[in-house]
Amino acid sequence: MTSSIAIGIDLGGTNLKGAVISGDGRILAKRTIPTDTSRGPEAVITEMVTLVDTLLRDIDAPRSRLRGVGVGAPGPLSQTKGRIIRTANLPGWVDVPLRDLLAERVGRPVVLENDGNAAAFGEYWAGSGELRDDLVMLTLGTGVGAGVVLGGRVLHGHFENAAELGHTIVVDHGLPCPCGQRGCLEQYASAAGVARRVAAAVLDGEASVLADSIRGGAPVDSAEVARAARAGDALCRRVWEEACIYLAVTCINIQHAFNPARIVLGGGMAEAGAFLLDSVTEHVNRRRWRLHDDVPAIGLAGLGYDAGVIGAAALVLAGWPTSSEVGDAKMPQLRIPHR
Amino acid sequence: MTSSIAIGIDLGGTNLKGAVISGDGRILAKRTIPTDTSRGPEAVITEMVTLVDTLLRDIDAPRSRLRGVGVGAPGPLSQTKGRIIRTANLPGWVDVPLRDLLAERVGRPVVLENDGNAAAFGEYWAGSGELRDDLVMLTLGTGVGAGVVLGGRVLHGHFENAAELGHTIVVDHGLPCPCGQRGCLEQYASAAGVARRVAAAVLDGEASVLADSIRGGAPVDSAEVARAARAGDALCRRVWEEACIYLAVTCINIQHAFNPARIVLGGGMAEAGAFLLDSVTEHVNRRRWRLHDDVPAIGLAGLGYDAGVIGAAALVLAGWPTSSEVGDAKMPQLRIPHR
Numbered sequence: 167m168t169s170s171i172a173i174g175i176d177l178g179g180t181n182l183k184g185a186v187i188s189g190d191g192r193i194l195a196k197r198t199i200p201t202d203t204s205r206g207p208e209a210v211i212t213e214m215v216t217l218v219d220t221l222l223r224d225i226d227a228p229r230s231r232l233r234g235v236g237v238g239a240p241g242p243l244s245q246t247k248g249r250i251i252r253t254a255n256l257p258g259w260v261d262v263p264l265r266d267l268l269a270e271r272v273g274r275p276v277v278l279e280n281d282g283n284a285a286a287f288g289e290y291w292a293g294s295g296e297l298r299d300d301l302v303m304l305t306l307g308t309g310v311g312a313g314v315v316l317g318g319r320v321l322h323g324h325f326e327n328a329a330e331l332g333h334t335i336v337v338d339h340g341l342p343c344p345c346g347q348r349g350c351l352e353q354y355a356s357a358a359g360v361a362r363r364v365a366a367a368v369l370d371g372e373a374s375v376l377a378d379s380i381r382g383g384a385p386v387d388s389a390e391v392a393r394a395a396r397a398g399d400a401l402c403r404r405v406w407e408e409a410c411i412y413l414a415v416t417c418i419n420i421q422h423a424f425n426p427a428r429i430v431l432g433g434g435m436a437e438a439g440a441f442l443l444d445s446v447t448e449h450v451n452r453r454r455w456r457l458h459d460d461v462p463a464i465g466l467a468g469l470g471y472d473a474g475v476i477g478a479a480a481l482v483l484a485g486w487p488t489s490s491e492v493g494d495a496k497m498p499q500l501r502i503p504h505r
Numbered sequence: 506m507t508s509s510i511a512i513g514i515d516l517g518g519t520n521l522k523g524a525v526i527s528g529d530g531r532i533l534a535k536r537t538i539p540t541d542t543s544r545g546p547e548a549v550i551t552e553m554v555t556l557v558d559t560l561l562r563d564i565d566a567p568r569s570r571l572r573g574v575g576v577g578a579p580g581p582l583s584q585t586k587g588r589i590i591r592t593a594n595l596p597g598w599v600d601v602p603l604r605d606l607l608a609e610r611v612g613r614p615v616v617l618e619n620d621g622n623a624a625a626f627g628e629y630w631a632g633s634g635e636l637r638d639d640l641v642m643l644t645l646g647t648g649v650g651a652g653v654v655l656g657g658r659v660l661h662g663h664f665e666n667a668a669e670l671g672h673t674i675v676v677d678h679g680l681p682c683p684c685g686q687r688g689c690l691e692q693y694a695s696a697a698g699v700a701r702r703v704a705a706a707v708l709d710g711e712a713s714v715l716a717d718s719i720r721g722g723a724p725v726d727s728a729e730v731a732r733a734a735r736a737g738d739a740l741c742r743r744v745w746e747e748a749c750i751y752l753a754v755t756c757i758n759i760q761h762a763f764n765p766a767r768i769v770l771g772g773g774m775a776e777a778g779a780f781l782l783d784s785v786t787e788h789v790n791r792r793r794w795r796l797h798d799d800v801p802a803i804g805l806a807g808l809g810y811d812a813g814v815i816g817a818a819a820l821v822l823a824g825w826p827t828s829s830e831v832g833d834a835k836m837p838q839l840r841i842p843h844r
């Protein structure tokens with residue numbers, strides 16, 4: 167065990183996930199507890215403090231050994247100010263200075279980052295690729311989270327809300343999204359979106375092996391859709407393939423926008439493994455341009471569901487500005503540890 | 506006149522445009538000569554040398570006063586290697602080390618940059634906005650050129666071909682593009698694309714005030730389409746509005762990808778002024794999300810057709826690596842002059 171450890175926390179609408187990460191990217195301890203969002207931010211922050219202490223007990227370390235805590239949370243948020251601006255899955259969280267509140271309670275530096283950005287940084291830092299390779303990650307879960315790492319830094323943009331690629335519009339006048347837009351990528355190519363589209367088609371009268379359970383009110387997830395698609399169910403095949411097509415178009419648009427070395431797919435849909443990756447890759451190859459060999463390598467996330475907590479901790483370990491520093495200052499060059 | 510001057514050259518398929526730019530962004534002299542592409546790179550480079558000397562004579566300055574020459578050229582190219590990889594509008598230009606060939610002939614440092622990037626840097630440096638504001642520029646001309654300036658630097662990406670936003674796919678299985686893809690933005694929302702779509706519809710039997718001249722074989726341009734659309738021509742209105750819708754969706758997707766402070770529209774279509782900008786803005790406002798106030802300011806380019814030459818020269822004046830330096834090294838922080 168190295169002497170440098172950090173805790174990464176993923177703040178979700180249903181779970182609070184935490185892990186102790188060593189300076190060389192190993193998970194030393196990991197815990198998941200349900201998030202009780204009904205009692206507001208203060209209660210959740212108290213749960214976070216308990217989670218930190220429980221994790222430290224798991225490895226028998228005092229708080230003082232902790233370099234800091236990284237928190238990945240749903241956006242929009244301000245990384246430099248350490249504030250959550252608003253978030254769909256956490257009712258009542260409006261302009262919450264989470265970073266400083268938690269830092270005060272834990273007594274260690276805290277960094278707050280968009281959850282998609284944290285996961286991307288985790289894959290960049292400890293995933294399968296080469297460090298220094300620009301990377302874009304798409305996390306295909308409840309929505310489509312995304313993060314962009316360019317030159318070793320997370321891209322934030324002028325309004326600190328870059329890399330919201332789940333809300334790029336792929337179908338003008340398409341399916342409505344709770345964000346207020348229509349036709350967002352995440353309506354078609356998130357794990358939840360795929361399940362919703364199959365359910366809607368069944369309730370609309372289409373046949374499917376999943377029809378009985380859907381009509382019976384059972385929740386369907388993307389793993390079942392993938393399984394049924396693989397087994398030849400026509401509806402599930404169509405919805406799955408359309409998701410892969412929208413992801414392929416998005417990969418091409420990422421190629422032309424950021425021109426990264428790699429695009430990494432993670433989240434629930436990525437559990438289908440090659441069944442996802444082969445289809446996305448095939449649709450990219452059918453559509454890609456012939457002017458230049460600059461298609462990024464497209465692959466599956468190497469860290470699975472741990473990308474978020476590893477990435478959040480990695481931001482601390484890599485020297486990202488935390489609450490103990492002047493958060494509004496320019497980002498320092500990252501000191502990236504070697505694996 | 507400041508003592509620091511640079512020449513910016515825009516290498517196009519039909520014209521070679523050059524200007525002498527002062528350290529404070531003023532145009533001291535400007536020339537345009539036709540490009541004779543039929544005789545290959547060597548002949549064009551000779552024309553470039555003549556253009557440089559003519560411009561210097563215009564302001565009565567020796568070559569030694571020149572800080573360097575910036576060349577904006579169609580991509581794909583390698584900025585770090587100073588080589589043109591291939592280009593659709595310049596037949597026979599395959600892997601041409603343009604930067605070093607020109608530097609040897611002129612005896613001054615040369616920097617080679619993608620023309621869309623050069624124009625974006627020009628708008629960033631000398632256009633209407635604030636320096637330090639991240640900016641994305643779309644040049645709506647023969648195609649849709651684009652450039653992204655983040656933190657004062659042009660985004661190049663791992664393969665040095667970032668910001669090819671004209672080739673983001675806006676319609677899956679849409680109109681074929683010479684790049685090999687289908688449904689590229691520039692098929693719908695470039696000056697040439699708009700004119701082509703009107704002509705195709707007329708030849709397909711649709712009525713338009715432009716029908717006679719199109720059937721008579723006269724070339725139509727986007728200015729005529731805009732004029733006819735303003736005057737109520739149904740076909741031209743539809744094609745123009747569709748272009749604005751695709752641009753609006755692209756602006757939203759740029760918002761979610763880069764989250765820049767500003768998006769700047771330039772090129773032939775931008776000559777329509779408010780008739781373009783108001784429509785794009787209206788379609789953005791209809792479609793934009795409600796989660797966060799992070800829609801970039803969308804405006805018209807401030808430098809008109811000079812953005813490319815000003816930007817190419819600005820890259821020299823701002824201390825961009827040139828052929829006199831190690832081109833493959835990491836970009837230095839730009840020394841941006843104050844206006």
